[in-house]
Amino acid sequence: MRPVCPRCGKETDLLENGMCAECRLRHASPVKVHTPETLRVCRGCGAVFEGRWVDVDDIEQVIRRRVLDSIEVAPEAKDVDIEMSLAQMSSNMYRVEGKVVANERNWPFVLHIRLAYESCPSCSRRSGGYFEAVVQVRSYARSPTEAELERVRHTVDVLFSRLREKGERLAFLTKEERVRGGIDLYVGSAKAAKKLCTEVLSQMGGTLTTSSTLAGRRDGRDVYRITYALRLPGLSAGDVVSYKGEPHVVVGVRDRVHLEPLYGRGSRHVPLDEPMDVLGKLSNVISTTVLEEDATALLVLHPSTLTPVWVRRVEGVHAGDELGVLVVGSELLAIPKRYL
Ligand SMILES: [Zn+2]
Ligand SMILES: [Zn+2]
Incomplete structure (x- = not known):
């Protein structure tokens, strides 16, 4: 005769812990809650450490994910759902209360997530004045105007935050130095500096020359510091210039200047470093x-x-x-x- 389960009264093949398999599944907890690891947070930029440092928009989202990772639900559990609510108890402690719904029952839990503040490597480099490259922003024909420099700074902001989002954590400006004839931008990552130059060239035209100097050794490797000499055209479409003694109109600028004689026909492309005097603008x-x-x-x-x-x-x-x-x-x- 097959044994009868005392809980549900059904016949079963095997009684274990005094229950049939079905009752065991219903009554035994299918949920195991582990203590979550301390969350390392950068006090400078708010990045969190998850195997590597990553920027986050919303730390509570990270905490929720941590909690989910700490909850183990038996694979045979049915209709699983996890609900939770977060409360910040102090600057370095979150209390998470919630429940796991499984097998048509609730399994409540309370967890504490600890936050440890430190400086991520890119913030400590940044505050230590670290830079891999210098972008020298200059101009042909004259010094860059304040409007041109503002445009470069805007490109720095937009591009570097995009690069940091993509994980290029050294895409930051260590400092900006005003020098005769322009500005010098000290950039954390040489790669980001190169991308900045490419972006500025595509927006504003100009030329780029690159040089590097040995800055020392780190971890047994030579470390080079790269200098990007970025020269803006100094001219823009609509400028009227004197070129070889004759007035010309600038119709366009890329890595060369496209000129049309003011009185006459034809047009020519001349190098940016050709001597030219700016006479004025057509808009004036x-x-x-x-x-x-x-x-x-x-x-x-x-x-x-x-x-x-x-x-x-x-x-x-x-x-x-x-x-x-x-x-x-x-x-x-x-x-x-x-x-x-
Ligand atoms: Zn049973
Ligand atoms: Zn940081």
């Missing part, structure tokens, strides 16, 4: 009235000194018409209609 052209004309010249009033000045004749403009001029010191540059 002002309008004045033509008083007289002859075969080669137009007489206009100088807009600031109000004295009559002869300027070069441009196509399609006659006495009585409006003429766009660029003020270059005491002289005026007549601007052909196609640039207005």
